[in-house]
Amino acid sequence: MRRARADVLLAVVASCVSLFAAAAGAQAPNEVRLARLDSSTRTTVLALADSARRDHLPSEPLVDKALEGSQKGADGARIVTAVRGLYAELRTARAALGASASTDEINAGANALHAGLPMRNLAQLRSASQHAGRARVTVPLTVVTDLVARGVPVAVASDVVLSLARAGLRDADFTMFQRNVRLDIERGADASTAAQTRARGAALRGGRSS
């Protein structure tokens, strides 16, 4: 009898321990992922991610940004500044692209804003793409960001991509256009001229850049 009662006690204690272990194992994944950050930075990033969720913004890019900063050796203050900046860009991107914008579009839009594109250009690109029957603008936003990063002035890059979106370029054509401009620049071409020239060709060929 005494032995049986001891077995029951042991089973009860084991059940409690395993339940707590399961609960601990299922801890909020972001807390686990951000474990490498110092406590203060982690708390701030998690708070920003919570705010983003409440605002119906994607929170994952904020966590990614913090992890990137950590891996690149940035200190906590710099990480928090970058995450705050990205939060603002995500919010602006969503406002420009509309409530129906996907996470990818918002991400790409935030990157475009970071590169210097004005908010209204994002809205114009979205509107032009919708008129041309394009469902998503992730790739055009990625291309315009790349053009700016390669030295094409913001206004030129924006006009070029806008014209291509109006011409009804598909994602594959945008990718081909970006590759051609990159190769031209790498061969020594002026970035602005290369983008404008390749864009005219792509539009003339009905979306086939060569």
Next chain:
Amino acid sequence: MRSIPERWINRVVAELRRPVRVGDDFDDKVMNVVRGMPPHRFGAWSRAIRPRTITISPLLSGIAAALLLAVTLSVGHLIGATRTARASSPRADLASDRGGSTHTAKRRPVQFVLVAPTARKVQVVGDFNDWDATHEEFRAQHRGGGVWSVTAAVPEGHHRYSFVVDDSVWVTDPTAPRVLDDDFGLPNSALVVEGGDVGR
């Protein structure tokens, strides 16, 4: 005092030992009487509401209370964790955009190539692997002639990534679109993995 005769005692004992014969319809008669009794005021609940004395062991009742508390806390914790995971796990937002769950977010093979003739190690890091340079899955292999490559499964969608050469040098992919996200001094490359979300 007069003693009772032995034979009387024997007769009484014999009578008590004699089996009582009950008729076959005895049970039915008893049950009919019971069924005929008026029902209790609270019917089926009468057992539950009747006052009774319960004996409690302090040790066992303490354990029972602890177990109940543990179950309550654990279930609450698990529900909270599940909600958080749904809201913020990697690519969960992507998945919800596409009407799927985190676990059903499609991953597609992507080849990463870097020409680095003097490198001893090349690793791909990005938002798809938490920028963690220890992922074996994203460690490039030297194919000869300075060409390093790795093909890994990446979730559909827009990503930022970079190469880490020899555990210290961050290098953008020269063939990929660039991202001017130089918050930490080092820009990244962009990658759009084709899927339902991208294109038209």
